[in-house]
Amino acid sequence: MRIRLNIEKHLRADKREFHLDLQLQSDAEVTVLFAPSGSGKTLSLLSIAGLLKPERGLIEINGRILFDSQRRIDLPTRLRRIGLVFQDYALFPHLSVSENIAYARRAGWFPHRRGAANLIGDLLDTFALGEFADSYPQQLSGGQRQRVALARALAAxxxxxxxxxxxxxxxxxxxxxxxVELAALRARFDIPMIVITHDPDDIAALGGQVIQLDAGKVVGT
Known part of the structure; x- marks a missing residue:
């Protein structure tokens, strides 16, 4: 997986200002953006996912241009083929576990199976969520909610x-x-990841290429 970012975004809120000026490249299957809070990690993910539009720059994933301000390319989120799991998981409280997963479904992740129902069943089994299929997010533990969020992201x-x-x-x-479960998940699905964290233990567990950010810029790799 080759990721290339060269983006700028200036944000103002009340009397505070923040300037994201991110230039990085990674060929790793796991890329970890490591930085303290307020360094622009989440803004970087939102830009890649298409939920935040940079003022200028380029976002390229495996040679596919997602954003290019000079060429006026800005693919909508639904066409970027990117799954995003938020820190608070952002599950729909009025939907059951199976309905949350189905919300993002698209048949074909398991090419040897047919139909969206089979896909959702496979994901429920993969994440050990079968017995909670009809439960709601507020009835789940933190680890279970995280599994639902991951399953929903993979369903797309x-x-x-x-x-x-x-x-x-x-x-x-x-x-x-x-x-441990996330590392096993990456190996099983063979899916590249960008993970943001401020915890050194995450780096030790996940490996990959580590990119350090501070004040919206890359300060080390």
Missing amino acids: QPELLLLDEPFAALDAPLRARMR
């Missing part, structure tokens, strides 16, 4: 998975377990 058949502080909302024992 992304070419790249973006994870925003995936373990931040979990207690220490569950964080350790979910790090």
